[in-house]
Amino acid sequence: MDTVLVSKKKKHNFSAGPAILPASVIQEAAQAALDFNGMGLSILEISHRSKEFVAVMDEAVQSVRDLLHLDDDYAVLFLTGGASSQFYYTAMNLLNEDETACYLNTGTWSTKAIKEAKLFGNIVEVASSKDKNFNYIPKGYAIPEDAKYLHLTSNNTIFGTQVHNLPDTKVPFVCDMSSDIFSRPVDVKRYGIIYAGAQKNLGPAGTTLVIVRKDILGRVKHTIPTMLDYNTHIAKNSAFNTPPVYPIYVCMLTMRWIKEMGGLTAMAKHNESKAALLYNEIDRNPLFVGVAAKEDRSLMNATFVLNNDELNDAFMAACTDAGCVGVKGHRSVGGFRASIYNAMPVESIQVLVNVMKDFEKLKG
Amino acid sequence: MDTVLVSKKKKHNFSAGPAILPASVIQEAAQAALDFNGMGLSILEISHRSKEFVAVMDEAVQSVRDLLHLDDDYAVLFLTGGASSQFYYTAMNLLNEDETACYLNTGTWSTKAIKEAKLFGNIVEVASSKDKNFNYIPKGYAIPEDAKYLHLTSNNTIFGTQVHNLPDTKVPFVCDMSSDIFSRPVDVKRYGIIYAGAQKNLGPAGTTLVIVRKDILGRVKHTIPTMLDYNTHIAKNSAFNTPPVYPIYVCMLTMRWIKEMGGLTAMAKHNESKAALLYNEIDRNPLFVGVAAKEDRSLMNATFVLNNDELNDAFMAACTDAGCVGVKGHRSVGGFRASIYNAMPVESIQVLVNVMKDFEKLKG
Numbered sequence A, B: 001m002d003t004v005l006v007s008k009k010k011k012h013n014f015s016a017g018p019a020i021l022p023a024s025v026i027q028e029a030a031q032a033a034l035d036f037n038g039m040g041l042s043i044l045e046i047s048h049r050s051k052e053f054v055a056v057m058d059e060a061v062q063s064v065r066d067l068l069h070l071d072d073d074y075a076v077l078f079l080t081g082g083a084s085s086q087f088y089y090t091a092m093n094l095l096n097e098d099e100t101a102c103y104l105n106t107g108t109w110s111t112k113a114i115k116e117a118k119l120f121g122n123i124v125e126v127a128s129s130k131d132k133n134f135n136y137i138p139k140g141y142a143i144p145e146d147a148k149y150l151h152l153t154s155n156n157t158i159f160g161t162q163v164h165n166l167p168d169t170k171v172p173f174v175c176d177m178s179s180d181i182f183s184r185p186v187d188v189k190r191y192g193i194i195y196a197g198a199q200k201n202l203g204p205a206g207t208t209l210v211i212v213r214k215d216i217l218g219r220v221k222h223t224i225p226t227m228l229d230y231n232t233h234i235a236k237n238s239a240f241n242t243p244p245v246y247p248i249y250v251c252m253l254t255m256r257w258i259k260e261m262g263g264l265t266a267m268a269k270h271n272e273s274k275a276a277l278l279y280n281e282i283d284r285n286p287l288f289v290g291v292a293a294k295e296d297r298s299l300m301n302a303t304f305v306l307n308n309d310e311l312n313d314a315f316m317a318a319c320t321d322a323g324c325v326g327v328k329g330h331r332s333v334g335g336f337r338a339s340i341y342n343a344m345p346v347e348s349i350q351v352l353v354n355v356m357k358d359f360e361k362l363k364g
Helices: A023-034 A051-068 A082-094 A108-117 A230-235 A245-260 A263-284 A309-321 A346-363 B023-034 B051-068 B082-094 B108-117 B230-235 B245-260 B263-284 B309-321 B346-363
Strands: A002-006 A074-079 A100-105 A122-128 A150-153 A173-176 A191-197 A208-213 A288-290 A301-306 A336-339 B002-006 B074-079 B100-105 B122-128 B150-153 B173-176 B191-197 B208-213 B288-290 B301-306 B336-339
Touching: A002 A023, A002 B023, A023 A245, A023 B002, A023 B023, A051 A074, A051 A208, A051 A245, A051 A263, A074 A230, A082 A108, A082 A173, A082 A191, A082 A208, A100 A108, A108 A122, A108 A150, A108 A173, A208 A230, A245 A263, A245 B245, A263 A288, A263 A301, A263 A346, A301 A309, A309 A346, B002 B023, B023 B245, B051 B074, B051 B208, B051 B245, B051 B263, B074 B230, B082 B108, B082 B173, B082 B191, B082 B208, B100 B108, B108 B122, B108 B150, B108 B173, B208 B230, B245 B263, B263 B288, B263 B301, B263 B346, B301 B309, B309 B346
Parallel strands: A100 A122, A100 A150, A150 A173, A173 A191, B100 B122, B100 B150, B150 B173, B173 B191
Antiparallel strands: A002 B002, A074 A208, A191 A208, A288 A301, A301 A336, B074 B208, B191 B208, B288 B301, B301 B336
């Protein structure tokens, strides 16, 4: 039977997350929700132990391994609860109460990670950019050598900053990569744990990718509930209990797309040229000012304001008229934010740039 | 633009979970994955703060309230992590280490719930049916009056038993209703917490429904990580962080369908007649024997075996030929299991019954 579904003209989706997915991924995801692989069943109603879903999980895990060139020292997990759950989960699994971990505070999410980690050990905030509303990435701070790990937020979705150079230390990183995972190559060897909520650059809301170096686990003295122990999920390949089948499936499709696009080196090149197109206009157009320090600008989330606040509503309306959605800035920053993740086509950014140019002609 | 998706002839889906969803729900869910409400965006790529998704969440919560006739004493949450996470979450939120909670052990999931709860307080197993491989529900056991709660598993998916009569006690119930939520009316006033993984009777894998009486919270002395405190999620209507958007949406559609079908009283009547059709054949057909004690038989999962084990493969093949999938029994029980949740049409059960009748003619 053929089923006809109706699809409106696509919007240019600049949402910060849940965020844009590749058009081909959406088409295939909708097909699987109706009938998966010609099984006569929706992927929403098949067992997580079926050979069809086990193949999905295996491909998802293998794609993470391929994209990041992981060796067997690292395990790949698809969990739930978002990055917000990893804030306590990481500390609970890595830290005894008499041990120290370091945190770099670059915004809202770092601040929350610090709060949760303090329940488990001695937490040192090595540096913070709170003094300037987190519009830059601190550098040159000291890192205690006895720290179990240094926690970083690699990209700050709200403030539009990104860590472009890792600090020079032998302490392993624990990193929240929710908003820039798979946007560029990563030197994984320097990380103990990488975690990422799926809903920005990897898939829909509902699963959390965790990459963990296995030898750092199993060293804490306190008891951990079964579901909160990474080793539980490593032993069962993320299927100790029922995993979030559909979100993992869509992540698998997205990673398949990234591989087809040429992998992370190609993604990085693509993302750099897309970001340059937008930042060049922000810098050129006399109506606009970028929020983040130039050297720390995020390639994923561009934050900018109008010189004249009174024009905000008119610019917002111009964006909407052109089909650009999700451009409103976060309340902590104000102004505008264009999230231009992997799946954002350059054509959509050009539409936004044209809106900015037209707005200059009208109001400049 | 119209998009044509291909749908094969539907199978008769007897899977234990993730499990069958109503055909109309699957069609609408696939449409939303392609283009949600004519927005020009997939529901997979819209913000959880958008008015479109807030409306979904609000309807989902209100539908739970309507179906179970909840008053304001109860909060409704859509979390993640499955029922397996609620095993520790409930005890962590309700129990101090010097306090007692009671558990009725009716199978694999109860046993796991007991294991996790022991990390937080004094756990009394009031009764167990382990002596007969959990093929019945214990009755007539004593419940200490000072217990904070009595934990029940209302339906045992693996063993095919169901609690049909609640024990007579003033102690509030904490109940894992994963596999029979919304299959019948519930006297909610007797419960402190009801939780259910969505993927059996409520929606796809990826979200966990929790109904909690608010006055039992906030009484423990130990510190709870922010994400593990029910009050965090109550204060933010399950959107403290990004919720699993699509799984919640599909649950909302399923509850809309249940309401259209007449609500829980109609569901119960429907489920009783569907189960009678299958159990009557199990009892009538000389080739088959039911596994669970008759008075404790589940209306959701019928477990049965062949008198002659050597016919197992032939019966399985006959099921497959007729388009009946997911009929293999769990390894803890063996034989066969037909899961006949709310969404299972009586026509599919008739197909299975016909397979059993034909098998009798062939092999009896």
